[in-house]
Amino acid sequence: MFNRRLEAILGITDLHSEHDLTRLVEKHLPLSSVESLLAHRVTHAEIYKLIVPRRTLVRRKSRHESLTRDESDRAIRVARIISQAEEVFGNDTKAAHWLRSSKTRLEGRTPLEMLRTETGARIVEKMLLQLDYGFAA
Numbered sequence: 001m002f003n004r005r006l007e008a009i010l011g012i013t014d015l016h017s018e019h020d021l022t023r024l025v026e027k028h029l030p031l032s033s034v035e036s037l038l039a040h041r042v043t044h045a046e047i048y049k050l051i052v053p054r055r056t057l058v059r060r061k062s063r064h065e066s067l068t069r070d071e072s073d074r075a076i077r078v079a080r081i082i083s084q085a086e087e088v089f090g091n092d093t094k095a096a097h098w099l100r101s102s103k104t105r106l107e108g109r110t111p112l113e114m115l116r117t118e119t120g121a122r123i124v125e126k127m128l129l130q131l132d133y134g135f136a137a
Helices: 002-010 018-027 032-039 044-050 054-063 069-089 092-099 118-132
Strands: none
Touching: 002 032, 002 069, 018 069, 032 044, 032 069, 044 054, 044 069, 069 092, 069 118
16 A cells, blocks of 8 residues: 555556665656656645755756656655655545644644655654554654
8 A cells, every 4th residue: 555655646656665765766766756746735845845946847857857866865755754644644635734734743843844854754754653553743
């Protein structure tokens, strides 16, 4: 279920393991993954903040380039957290609301804002795991 959800969010196929995610980062995600994220309720502003700056994205589109390794890694980070939130909350609407609501535990920041760094993403993953197991996050 997790892999299928990730495939849909990123617009990719044949995702069977974490190793496949690593290979995707190394090979660089296609720009179509950004379009898939947009179709999955990630806003343009969030794409620009969390994955790739607007001007860079425009340039990549005009040159028909893929995302860089770092941009691919950030896109997968965002997709993994969205996928995990959807799994925990049972639907994309509730997950999107939770991801965009400020949390006291995050010093007033939203879980999506925390995805700017890998460390922040781990905090959000931990919160989602706690929610999934019935602990207050």
